[in-house]
Amino acid sequence: MPPRLPASICAIRKYLTVANKSRLEPRSRSPIFQRLIGLETEYALHIPASSSQGTLSRYGLYLQLRDALKRLIPAVEARHMKEGIFHAGGGAVWFETERPAAGGGLIEGATAECRGLRQLLAQQRAQDSLLSDAAKRAFGKEKIRLLKNDRDAKGNIYGSQENYSAEFASSWRLWLWRGALVAMLPLMLFTWAMLWLLTLGIITYTLLATIFYLGCERFIRQPEGLARALFGCTMEELGRAAPTGPRWLEAFLSFITRVITAPLAAALFTAIWLTAFVRIRRQMLPFLLSRAVTSGAGMLDDCGRFHLADKAPAMNCLTGIGGLLADRPIFTFGHLFKTVYAENWLPNDYFTLFSSQQRLQIALGDSNMAQFAEYLRVGTTLLVLDCIEAGAMPPVPKVLRPLKALRAICADPTLRTTVPLVGGGNCTALQLQRFYLEACRRFLDEQEHPLVEAREVIEHWEETLDALEEDSQSLVGSLDWVTKRWVLEKAGRGASWQTRKKIDLKYHELSPDGYYERLRSTGVAQDLLSPEEVESARRNPPLGTPATVRGRFIREFAGGAEAVSANWKAVYIGQGRRTKVIRLASYRRSLPPEGPSKDERVEQR
């Protein structure tokens, strides 16, 4: 039984009284855990300075990892704006090109699209396991390891993003969005033209630089220096180590691309802010602000203070494009922006933006080592989304100054901090979570056939909130921030900041030496998935999703005589005019009625 709420937040309780019951009339068949979901995870690399690979660029390391992965599972090249592969499990592995010429670049894994909580958990763990094994094969002797975390010791941020298929807008907001897309078309055309001109400029530069280099090569004693200045690498390395050119060119292109796309980004952001997921964003925000109490990964800051979450303190806006102007939003719409300005070479992609169902991307959330924390992070979010879309969410408490509240919540591992609410009163993060727990419980109670999996989430959610109030140490091994804090306390206050920060980081290492993995080996952490489930997910795509078909075709045709590539929308077999295109769109909306083969649409170009 949850403890009684203090009078200061009685406003929260009143929404769940008999007076409001008419708002919550039975909606017997609301879809629960049916939407497509997926996780993206950026992994850091631990590259010992003593390693012989230490001089290799991150792109070079990615290539080695990719080749090792291809030996573990059939995979094909991605037909996408960034470099990567799709594998037979339905998911993808990317080289996330954040300033690679300047030493940047990350390994990113994207799970296959899933349609269920357990399915997604299994896919995420299969991805961690596959990449960890690939890293061992590729760099085993060098002890280069992957870390599933969100922030390095210098404060650089990366990590996890969640994707949920959801209702983008309805009624007048949907029409406003569609009108804005049409109105923005001239600006899009102008932006594309400018980007094409920029591409032409890069080609011209490459040609002129090559001619200049070949002309000068014979007359210079050390042509490597000239090659590095012009191409970013020596001629021997060209094509395998630095695909992006020299640093100065990369910095220039990064700047000029931002300038060219800024007007379109501003227009798109305005349209998004007015129309995109407005109800979901409004009703979900307090839930997300307080979600770190169950699924934060924990973080030691520069002053040695412990925070519940790694990524949350870095959030600087609620809604944004993500990265374009150093914005780090909670709800990020970079994928829509990329569709408008970069991936839109075919009319098909532009028209997908008119759909009322789009991908809701949440950037506020940490990569989890503990299966239970990952389960709660996604499971509770799914339930809240289902409840909101069914119209069953009572009016939510509005948090004043949300970003300040987020930081305050995360900075207090005792969970006693209160945040002010609009209209007066204060409440703690646990109380906010309980509000959503009660709303979701009531939503499930009204269902004719509530899903067992959803019921289990409610039970685990409540038990976790109870334990956090009564004895948080009982959650060691289950919640990441609790486990990490416990290890840090055992290390003692006398330990140096560097030692404590190493605990913070190495907790996330995907190897038997990683601290969470070591604790897990003692049995202190209880896994939700059996090893057989993870092993199965390593080899098989999730059923009833576009990934089912993608994975099947990749397994069938990868390594064959014909060139095969894939992306999130289709699989391409063959080349040129005879390319067969297997479109996956029919699998996005609902479960296929009679198995994959019925709904496949195979086209011949």
Added chain:
Amino acid sequence: MPLETLAPPSPPSNSAIPAPVTVANVLSAIIVDAAAAAGEYLRDTEVPHGGE
């Protein structure tokens, strides 16, 4: 095992016998490992420019 009752492991009487995998043993090993070359570990896990 209740976490509150954890105590530092007693030294093994025979070094040839591996220490059992208990929470206390593993925790002690983690703390020893964390203190070793911590600065280098932080440097070697840097992610220049971050990500999304």
